[in-house]
Amino acid sequence: MSSSWLTPSLSEDLIKNNDLFKETHSIIADIMSGRLDIVQLVENMGGVLTNKEAEHRDKGMRFFTKILKELPQDYLTEAMINFISKFYIDRLKDNHRVIPAVLEGYLAIVNMTNYNVTNSGEFFTVLFREVPCQSQLRQDRYNIYCIVQTLLNKNLEYIKSLGPDFVYGVISSMDGERDPRNLLFLFGFLSTFLKDVPLGHLVDDMFEVISCYYPIDFHPAPDDPAPVTRQDLANALCPCLCAVPEFGEQCLVLLVEKLDSSLRLAKIDSLRLLKESCNTFKAETYGPFLKTLWASIHREISHKTDEELKMVAHETLSALITKLATVSNTDQSFENFVKGILISMQTAIAESSTVAQLVQASKVLLTAANASKESCLIVIRSMIPATVAYYGFKTTSKLQIASLDFLGDLYEMAVHWEVIEQLGAEVNEIPQLCLTAVSQPSKEYQIAGFKTLIRVRNALQSELVLPFIEVLVHNVQFSQDKDLLSVSVETVHAIARKYPEDIMTLVIKGKCDLENLTQDKEALQKRLNLLSNLASIDDFTKIIIEEMLKIITKNDEDASKVVEAMNESMSNASLYSNEKLTEIESDHGLIDSILSWVTSELHTGSKEGLSHGFMLIANTMSSLSVEKQQKVLSKHTGNVLEKCKSDEAYFHILSCLYSSVHQSVYDSSFEDIMTLALTLSLQSKDDDIRTKACVLVAHFLNKAEYGQKFEVLYELLKNFQSDGNREQALSTTLIVLYGWVTKALIMRGNDMFTFWLQKIMTTLSCQEFSQHGSEAIKLVMTDYPDYLNSKHHCRSGLLYKQRMYQSFKSLTGNIGPENDDTKQYYLLSWAYVLEKVPKTVLNNDVGKIAPLIVESLEYDNKDLLQVMLDILCHFIQEKHDVIALSLQTILPRLLNLSKYVKSMDVRIKSLQCLYEIANAYRTMILLPHKQDILLDLAPSLDDKKRLVRNMAVKARTRWFLVGAPGEAKEN
Amino acid sequence: MTKIADNINPHVYEKNSDREVTSTERDEDVEDEFDEREIFDLIRNINDPEHPLTLEELRVVEESNITVNNKDNTVDVNFTPTIPHCSMATLIGLSIRVQLLRALPSRFKVTVRVTEGSHASEHAVNKQLADKERVAAALENNNLVQIINQCVAAQ
Known part of the structure; x- marks a missing residue:
């Protein structure tokens, strides 16, 4: 059958049936292959396109539009398009039924490559005259907007030349648009349209049309699968309202009105808009409104509870000040504005009776200062003296301490804007005030004073150094308080960086009397701590380290104290970098000195002192480079290894030398050491040595x-x-070794770990060893600060714990029937694994884990209960349904555990689970249990431990609310 | 219904820091007795019916106005309305009572009273709060229970 579109009968066919719509692709193919000319096609359609019935004309237009849409965009020539465009423009005057197809078709035309933009002038004229946009359907309105946007993108200059008539047309076509999706499109399009097309005298009309949507009040239909949210619309509208500077005055009038609205959303939107507007409007625009704006911002910024509102207000204030600061040279308004803020905030600070109020006001000032260099100068110039004075007349200690903190903030702000030089006189008052604070006997004042001093250390005048040092050294020697001690040491350190000479004469040679360090026994340890801390500063390293090593080599009775102090400071990576340690080692031979001291003390010295020595060596070793490590090892290994074979105590030394070597370090003695370590790991009588031997084996296996x-x-x-x-x-020792081997292998991602894990797993079903098996599992899962981590250059694969969890999970499938005793340790091993795996991983296996938890709650094992309750608590917080289904079993067990005598932590955790259950699940499933639980919780209120009582109160008061009026829960 | 609060701009006081957990509290073998601070902790976070502030911030309740006697099993709480003609005094007292009823073991006899000389109709309020039947009747009233639950729930 020959295709009907090749003959004039096409018109008849179209009118009679709809099947042809499905065959447009064949027509396109014919056109493309040249069998059919498009002109001829139009001729064939003549009958339907000019039919008297509007219905049929509509059909014809729709058919032709469909063809246009499916044609390749570059197929038609310019002349053809011109002709078709004329035809379509003419059709705009047709019956309303035809219009949708015309609009759709014209959109297809303007998208064509060869479309000549000059056609659009006529199109718009006719469109705006003949077609009332807002009476069309949603999709058709959308098409109109699309046409405008496409043409705008195609040739902006021509569209501009269409002048105010075009702009007016656009304004009137979108006036009254109500559909959220169309609005979203319009707002997106308008923000560029407004910037590109001059509005002329139509500014007012345009603003009116846009501003009528402000502030957006919209709720999406509940059954909308992909709803447009209010926030989407608000975000899109905001840039339109402040798109061009011409909107300035009207926009601000609007803003002033809406900022005073009682609606929270209107306020937030207005603040956002104000902030956004600072990008486009001229600074002068704000002039007349500043007073009212500040009044509104001030109100929101000091809001008591609404954090979001406060945040937005801060951002807005910051943007506004930054904007105004650009004209600070020419306009008085900026200064007046900032001064207004200053005055109201100073009043607020002066009236504040709580720290929260003070912080709130000071935050506003910091925001103002942070906004621009000019405002920073004004604020800080007046706030530093004001705060210093404030410190003077306020009597509550909390406020005084908070004001010290505020001074530190102000100083940092001044540093940020580089205005310190201009503020010299003001800034110098801060250290003075810090001195006043630290001269108080109270710990809180001293800590706050020192902390602020550390922040402003660069402003410290040399004449103040002496009094500070007096207080500091006194603290360092006599203070019992840990916090104060560490802050004091830190402060000395900070001052030393600025005034090394002063510290040298006053502290190192003066108060601490380095040369005769051990003469004065009192507070020796604390002085040593300070000195070893100061030794990290280049100026002091040489003199202090030399003196300390002298004491160690002399093997004075205080040597162990020196070693301890050095170990503590040098293991602090923020004080001593690797380079610094390397430098100390090569300049002063740190390892050699310590090693000889350790060797001589090996059998006589205190355990603690020795362990500090070992750690110091290990730590220094780990900082050295590969070559240096090899050098040290080759110097000492032979000797130590030899002695080690006869005296196992030497293994300590071997272990500290070898445990931190780089991965690439390897020599022939490694095999000997490995054999030795393996033997010791099983046979040594000393727990310490056994552990160290296991660790060394693990390190070797992990690093090789x-x-x-x-x-x-x-x-x-x-x-x-x-x-x-x-x-x-x-x-038992063998199982421990298995544990370490498994850990070493799994951490480097070696698959052979399963072999060893299997061995541990078999012990779990053996009555005698199941407890040790579970401990080995714990060992694998635990991170140790001193073993197997990156400080020792060990490999630690990502997610090794997850891997362990997966392997463990699959291996448990093979464990045979257990009796009650082994079952307990089987569950305990599970607990150890679950405890360390990230909770999110567990969420996928709730179905498998939940029964284990429920079962565990029956056992009388503290560790087991604690971990399982912890995981249960997590599952409840995640609102897993599995738990809800077995509430009938879980609740009695939890209530039972809330009276668990042996551990208060178990009691607390079980009560917390009960509390979380009431929070997480639906009232409907909780209500049947309510009365029982309230009754059963009563005894816990009288628990002998206060912490348990607290949690019991929390749980019980929460359960009282279940299903009661006033409960803040949706279902 | 928007009622203007009796005291529109009350004075706000500093919030005390949380009770520090001492080592004896962590010790399983030591028995911790109820003390004033613990009772205070139970009621300090009750919300004022009028403001988004707690009773502690308004100094309606203070630790020094609480007495506990572990031997005789009594707890006495005195509270101070912010202004002498505060219409919320009864409600606040009721909230404190309800919270203590739920949170204290039943062996304690709880008395809640207005601090002497701090309220215009002190005796009337005290009488209401001491009357068990009136308290029970008040708790039958759903609206009242709702307000009290909201005050108590905001922890």
Whole structure:
């Protein structure tokens, strides 16, 4: 059958049936292949396009529009498009039924590549005259807006030349638009339209049309699958209202009115708009409104409870001041504005009776100061003296301390804007005030004073150094309070960076009397701490370290104190960088000195002192570079290893030398050490040595590079394990070793860990060893600060805990039937694993874990209960349904645990779970249990521990609210 | 219904810091007795019916106005309305009573009174608060319970 569109019968066909609409792609194909000329197609359609019935004309237009839409955009020539455009423009005058198709078709035309933009003038004239936009359907209005936008993008200059008539047309076509989606589009389009097209005398009309939507009050229909939210609309409208400077005056009048609205949303929107407007409006525009604006902002900024509102107000104030500051040279209004803020905030500060009020007012001032350099200067110039005076007449200590803090903030602001020089006189008052504060005996004042002094240390005058040092050194020597002590040391450090000479004469040679350090035994430890801290400053390193090492090499009776102080300071990475430690090691031979001291004290010294020595060595080793490490090792290994074979105490030294080596360090002695460590890990009688041996094995396995080095070490391990029928002779120490090996391997992401994990898992079903098995699992899951971390150059794969969790989960499937005893440790191992895995991972396995938890709640094991309750609490907070389904079992068990005698933590946690349950789940499922729970919770109110009582009160008062009037819950 | 608050601009006081947990409290074997501070902690966070402020911030309740006797099982709470003609005094007293009723073990006899000389109709309020039946009747009133729950719930 020949296609009807090739003949004039097309018109008849179109009128009679709708099937042809489905065949447009064939027509397009014919046109593209040249079988059909588009002119001929139009001729064939003549009958329907000029039909007397509007219905049929509509059909014809729709059909032709469909074809236009499906044609490739670059197919039609300019002449053709001109012709079709004329035709479509003419059709705009047709019956209203035809209009939708015409608009849709014209949108297709303007999108074509060869469309000549000069056609649009006529189109718009006719469109705005003939078609009342707002009487059209939603989609058709949308098409009109799209046409305008497309043309605007195509040729802005031509559209501009259409002049005010065009602008008026656009204004009147969108006047009264109500559909949220169209509005969203319009707002997006308008913000560029307004910037590009001059409005001329139509500014007022345009603003009126836009501003009638302000502030947006809109609620999306509840059944809308993809609703436009109020916030979307508000965000889109905001830039339109302040798109051009010409809107300035009207916009501000509007703003002033809406800022006083009682609606919270209107206020927030207005503040946002004001902030946004600062990007476009001229600073002069704000002049006449500043007083009212500040009044409104002031009201919102000092709002008591609404944090969001406060935040927005701060942002707005900041933007406004930044804007005004641009004309600070020519206009008095800026200064007046800032001074107005100053006066009202100073009043607020003076009247404040709580810290919260003071902080609120001071925050406003900081915002003002942060906005521009000019405002910063004005605010700080008057606020520093004011605050200093305030400190003088206020008597409550909390307010005085808060004002010290405020001074620190002001100083930092001045540094930020680089106006310190211009504020010299004012800034100098701050350290003076700090001195007044630290001269008080109270700890709070001293800490606050020192903290502020640290912040403003660069403003410290040299004549104040002496009095400060007096107080500080006294604190350092005699203070019992930890916080004060550390702040004091920190302050000395800060002053030393500015005045090294003064500190040298006053502290190091004066008060602490370095040369005769050990003469005065009193508070020696504290002085040593201070000195070792100061030694991190380059100027002092040499003199202090030398003196300290002298004491150590002399092996004075106080040597262990020196070692302790050095260890504590030097392990603080923020004081001593790796480079610094390397430098100390190469300049002063730190390791050699400590090593010889440790060796001589090995059997006689106190355990604690020695362990500080070991840590100091290990820490210094880890800071060294690969070459330096190798040098140290080759110097000492032979000797130590030899002694170690006869005396296991030397293993301590071996372990501190080797545990922090780089991954690439390897030498022939590693194998010997590995064998030694393996043997000691099982056979040593000393707990410490056993642990260190296990750790060293783990470090080696974790760090050795894959390939021969790793193979050799792993082989050693395997041989050792198969030696002497260890399979049969299970022992507790062996299980611990398994734990460390598993940990080392899993952390580097080596799959062989499953082999060792399996061994641990089999112990779980063995009555005798199940407890140790669960402890080994705990060991694998725990992070140790001193073992197997990046400080020791160990590898730590991401997510190794998740991996452990997955393997553990799959391996538990194979565990055979347990008796009650092993079951408990089986659950406990689960608890250890679950405890350390990120909670979010567990959310996917609630179905599997929840029964384990419920079961665990029956056992009388403190650790088990604590972890399981913790996870249960998390599940409840996440509102998992599984828990809701088994409330009948869980609630009695929790109530039972709320009277658990052995541990208050278990009692507290179970009560917390009860509290969270009342919070999380729907009233409907809670209500049946309410009365029982209230009754059963009563005894906990009289628990002998106060912390338990507190939680019981929280839970019980919450349960009282379940289903009661006034409960703040949706269902 | 928008009623202007009796005291539109009350004086706001500093909030006390939370009670520090001492080592004896962590010790399983030591028995902690009820003390004034604990009772104070139970009621300090009750909201004022008129303002978004707690009774502590308004100094309606103070630790020094509470007495606890563990031996005789009594708790006496005196509260101070912000102004002498405060119409909310009864409501505040009732809230304190309800909260203590829910949060204290039943062995305690609780007395809630207006601090002497701080309210115009002191005796009437005290009488109402001491009358068990009146309190019980008040708690049957849904609107009242709703307001009290809202005051008490804001922790």
